Amino acid sequence: xxxxxxxxxxxxxxxxxxxxxxxxxxxxxxxxxxxxxxxxxxxxxxxxxxxxxxxxxxxxxxxxxxxxxxxxxxxxxxxxxxxxxxxxxxxxxxxxxxxxxxxxxxxxxxxxxxxxxxxxxxxxxxxxxxxxxxxxxxxxxxxxxxxxxxxxxxxxxxxxxxxxxxxxxxxxxxxxxxxxxxxxxxxxxxxxxxxxxxxxxxxxxxxxxxxxxxxxxxxxxxxxxxxxxxxxxxxxxxxxxxxxxxxxxxxxx
Numbered sequence: 001x002x003x004x005x006x007x008x009x010x011x012x013x014x015x016x017x018x019x020x021x022x023x024x025x026x027x028x029x030x031x032x033x034x035x036x037x038x039x040x041x042x043x044x045x046x047x048x049x050x051x052x053x054x055x056x057x058x059x060x061x062x063x064x065x066x067x068x069x070x071x072x073x074x075x076x077x078x079x080x081x082x083x084x085x086x087x088x089x090x091x092x093x094x095x096x097x098x099x100x101x102x103x104x105x106x107x108x109x110x111x112x113x114x115x116x117x118x119x120x121x122x123x124x125x126x127x128x129x130x131x132x133x134x135x136x137x138x139x140x141x142x143x144x145x146x147x148x149x150x151x152x153x154x155x156x157x158x159x160x161x162x163x164x165x166x167x168x169x170x171x172x173x174x175x176x177x178x179x180x181x182x183x184x185x186x187x188x189x190x191x192x193x194x195x196x197x198x199x200x201x202x203x204x205x206x207x208x209x210x211x212x213x214x215x216x217x218x219x220x221x222x223x224x225x226x227x228x229x230x231x232x233x234x235x236x237x238x239x240x241x242x243x244x245x246x247x248x249x250x251x252x253x
Contacts, residue, residue, distance in 0.1 A: 005230035008237030019046035023053035025240030062090035080119030131170035160205030187227035
């Protein structure tokens with residue numbers, strides 16, 4: 001298994017100047033950190049600024065979204081090549097906010113995943129259930145459907161190049177918290193499905209991250225939970241101090 005992965009998803013926060021300052025603060029705090037991989041995902045308009053701020057450090061850069069075409073009349077979209085040339089090595093696809101607010105379907109997300117992977121980006125594929133789906137006992141079914149559709153066009157040998165982020169929608173900004181046991185069980189289901197789709201070797205290469213109201217206060221318990229290979233951090237990544245506190249939870253593991 002690769003190093004644990006902690007991703008800071010800044011969502012729609014920060015001008016280029018603000019993003020540069022935040023990235024520099026995180027860079028300074030990570031001078032001596034080893035044993036964990038860190039990736040930052042600023043807004044598109046701040047990719048260049050953050051890339052400059054991180055230059056010379058082993059901190060990765062991610063796009064928050066991507067389109068599946070190389071170019072064309074797709075107003076407001078961004079291609080895999082554009083992300084690569086902005087310094088990105090990763091891209092988030094299928095985030096719960098894009099599924100829920102912008103109506104992205106499993107098929108739509110699958111196309112993005114295939115295109116990102118083909119271009120040389122490492123997708124961070126997000127999956128997760130709503131509160132209603134959990135109450136109905138459909139968590140495993142929903143996660144399975146989302147994964148199968150997104151990975152349908154990907155060869156078995158390439159599945160190990162994809163990170164999976166489990167995001168229970170009901171635990172994102174709602175004040176509800178998924179317990180470590182609930183999270184570990186969902187991650188176990190994901191790992192089992194990856195094994196079925198790609199075999200043990202490829203399944204072991206994918207890191208399964210947890211994303212859902214991650215904070216410094218709960219990051220330690222999450223980091224120690226079985227099958228949790230890292231975290232996708234939202235609001236707590238917008239301040240260097242809180243994000244660094246979360247990253248540091250993986251140092252002693």
